Amino acid sequence: MISLAGRDILHHWAKYVFTGVGLGLLIGVTLSMAGIYRGMVDDAQVLLRSSGADIWAVQQETLGPYAEPSNMRDDAYRAILGMPGVAEASNVTYLTMQIRQGGRDVRVMAVGSEPGRPGEPPFLVAGRRIARSHYEVVADVRTGFRLGERVRIRRHEYEVVGLTRRMVSSSGDPMVFLPLKDAQEAQFLKDNDAIVNERARTAANPALNRPGVPGLFDAILASQTASRSVNAVLVRVASGHDPEQVAENIRRWKHLEAYTRAQMEEILVSRLIETSARQIGTFLVILAIVSAAIVSFIIYTMTLGKVRELAVLKLIGTRNRTIAAMILQQSLGLGLIGFVIGKTVATLWAPYFPKYVLLLPGDAVRGLVATMVVCAVASLLAIRVALKVDPATAIGG
Amino acid sequence: MDVPAIEVRGLSKRYGEGDAAVDALKGVDMRIAPGEVVGLIGPSGSGKSTLLKCLGAVIEPTGGYMVLGGRVAFDGGWKIRDLSGLRRDNIGFVFQAPYLIPFLDVTDNVALLPMLAGKSNREARRQAVELLEALDVGHRAKAAPSELSGGEQQRVAIARALVNRPPVVLADEPTAPLDSERALNVVRILNRMAEQYRTAIIVVTHDEKIIPTFRRLYRIRDGRTFEEAGEGRGT
Numbered sequence: 001m002i003s004l005a006g007r008d009i010l011h012h013w014a015k016y017v018f019t020g021v022g023l024g025l026l027i028g029v030t031l032s033m034a035g036i037y038r039g040m041v042d043d044a045q046v047l048l049r050s051s052g053a054d055i056w057a058v059q060q061e062t063l064g065p066y067a068e069p070s071n072m073r074d075d076a077y078r079a080i081l082g083m084p085g086v087a088e089a090s091n092v093t094y095l096t097m098q099i100r101q102g103g104r105d106v107r108v109m110a111v112g113s114e115p116g117r118p119g120e121p122p123f124l125v126a127g128r129r130i131a132r133s134h135y136e137v138v139a140d141v142r143t144g145f146r147l148g149e150r151v152r153i154r155r156h157e158y159e160v161v162g163l164t165r166r167m168v169s170s171s172g173d174p175m176v177f178l179p180l181k182d183a184q185e186a187q188f189l190k191d192n193d194a195i196v197n198e199r200a201r202t203a204a205n206p207a208l209n210r211p212g213v214p215g216l217f218d219a220i221l222a223s224q225t226a227s228r229s230v231n232a233v234l235v236r237v238a239s240g241h242d243p244e245q246v247a248e249n250i251r252r253w254k255h256l257e258a259y260t261r262a263q264m265e266e267i268l269v270s271r272l273i274e275t276s277a278r279q280i281g282t283f284l285v286i287l288a289i290v291s292a293a294i295v296s297f298i299i300y301t302m303t304l305g306k307v308r309e310l311a312v313l314k315l316i317g318t319r320n321r322t323i324a325a326m327i328l329q330q331s332l333g334l335g336l337i338g339f340v341i342g343k344t345v346a347t348l349w350a351p352y353f354p355k356y357v358l359l360l361p362g363d364a365v366r367g368l369v370a371t372m373v374v375c376a377v378a379s380l381l382a383i384r385v386a387l388k389v390d391p392a393t394a395i396g397g
Numbered sequence: 398m399d400v401p402a403i404e405v406r407g408l409s410k411r412y413g414e415g416d417a418a419v420d421a422l423k424g425v426d427m428r429i430a431p432g433e434v435v436g437l438i439g440p441s442g443s444g445k446s447t448l449l450k451c452l453g454a455v456i457e458p459t460g461g462y463m464v465l466g467g468r469v470a471f472d473g474g475w476k477i478r479d480l481s482g483l484r485r486d487n488i489g490f491v492f493q494a495p496y497l498i499p500f501l502d503v504t505d506n507v508a509l510l511p512m513l514a515g516k517s518n519r520e521a522r523r524q525a526v527e528l529l530e531a532l533d534v535g536h537r538a539k540a541a542p543s544e545l546s547g548g549e550q551q552r553v554a555i556a557r558a559l560v561n562r563p564p565v566v567l568a569d570e571p572t573a574p575l576d577s578e579r580a581l582n583v584v585r586i587l588n589r590m591a592e593q594y595r596t597a598i599i600v601v602t603h604d605e606k607i608i609p610t611f612r613r614l615y616r617i618r619d620g621r622t623f624e625e626a627g628e629g630r631g632t
Contacts, residue, residue, distance in 0.1 A: 011500030317485020
């Protein structure tokens with residue numbers, strides 16, 4: 001038996017292709033939305049993986065450096081380093097900031113880390129690692145910075161000495177890595193006017209500026225301008241030790257919050273991205289409904305345009321199931337054309353999104369199945385109309 | 398007369414109920430032998446189309462008895478459950494307009510019926526091409542219906558009606574859109590095919606050009622048929 005649906009599609013190929021393009025763009029948007037969600041999850045996982053940490057020690061009762069502000073003294077890492085099961089511990093700072101570069105603002109996450117310790121970028125795609133204690137940065141390629149370029153962060157200029165890739169914050173901002181001391185200064189040091197003002201207030205306070213206690217005033221001033229805070233301590237667990245047990249010891253004895261990688265991933269994916277995921281999910285449902293309505297309308301109007309042919313087909317003895325199968329196949333054919341176009345455009349435009357879009361083959365398969373189901377459902381109205389066509393209308397009279 | 402291909406006795410059809418009821422057929426009698434071509438003529442509103450729809454198993458008569466292709470199809474009610482199968486295997490249709498399926502080429506328009514009847518694509522196409530050649534449109538076998546002239550389209554429609562070798566063909570004003578020469582040619586083809594395949598053909602027509610070609614006519618008036626001898630000996 002010949003495929004009536006296939007012949008009809010070939011006969012009206014322009015109508016199907018143009019309709020398929022419209023539907024395909026809609027499917028492309030749907031696949032991209034799914035890709036954006038996957039990209040957010042992947043960004044979060046890469047962020048955790050690339051930090052090289054097994055445990056994040058942060059300020060008590062906070063969710064850690066990515067979800068909430070966390071502030072702790074920069075000597076806390078020494079105490080952690082001495083605990084059983086801890087192989088390495090290092091301070092890190094995270095600060096989302098705007099860097100003005102070449103007439104444009106680049107939103108970045110500035111990461112302060114120590115060379116050779118957890119927290120620095122795991123690999124470079126160009127240049128070298130930070131070798132000096134100050135004024136050098138390694139940037140993610142998405143910042144648009146080039147090797148040797150000089151960028152201004154707060155009061156100082158930094159030279160871009162290395163480039164890395166896929167290092168972004170949970171909100172998709174590219175990372176810039178700088179020496180810990182510089183990062184602490186950028187985050188915690190007050191500006192000159194604030195320091196002068198604070199110094200004048202301290203000098204005017206008789207409790208802090210006692211004439212009979214030499215050195216007290218200078219010591220207080222020094223403590224006010226020092227930046228000895230960090231956002232987290234990254235801990236690498238020695239082999240053979242259970243990260244959960246080490247984290248529990250940190251919580252118990254150091255009065256800090258400690259999260260294992262699994263817990264941090266749960267915070268990032270389930271809590272930080274949850275709202276976005278729900279937003280995207282709602283959008284996907286709306287797109288599916290819109291797609292179904294469009295396919296339904298198109299197949300319905302196409303069927304209405306074929307009433308005479310359907311009447312003749314029925315009159316000459318075509319079974320109802322053959323006619324129903326023809327319309328179902330046309331709907332599925334339209335969905336298939338739309339899906340192929342949608343997948344193609346989603347793949348083509350994915351690199352142009354500001355955030356990482358991860359198109360997984362599994363999602364494509366799920367998208368194809370969903371498209372076919374939507375098209376099958378959308379064809380029901382047209383099938384109903386076709387089956388109601390009276391074969392007598394072919395005879396007239 | 399042979400065992401009739403079409404036998405109708407007391408066939409009636411009523412539309413509507415109560416005061417609004419209209420009796421379109423009021424006891425039609427017909428008997429047509431295999432291989433015979435008869436004309437069915439009558440003024441508009443006389444019941445021609447209703448009779449054709451009843452004979453085509455498209456609408457259900459209200460009463461009477463009807464044999465189609467040697468099988469009792471109706472006797473106070475349908476005696477055959479699969480009406481679409483009855484149409485496919487026993488009745489061919491030729492319409493005023495050819496109504497070919499626009500997305501199938503000429504061969505597949507004709508081959509579709511044997512395919513629907515379960516024949517393989519190859520066998521169905523072989524049968525279709527054979528018939529198209531017999532009707533002098535074999536050279537247009539791969540053309541789209543829109544590429545054919547009116548006469549060619551009508552010949553393809555006749556091929557479609559005959560391809561399953563049905564015992565009955567119902568032709569509804571098959572020559573209406575054609576000029577005299579082409580109209581007579583269509584009747585000539587119908588006569589040839591009726592004779593060749595032993596098919597009983599009823600031709601509903603108003604066409605004065607072709608009425609004289611029928612050997613036997615049924616005139617329908619106010620829902621009743623009256624048999625008349627025709628002038629013709631075929632064409």
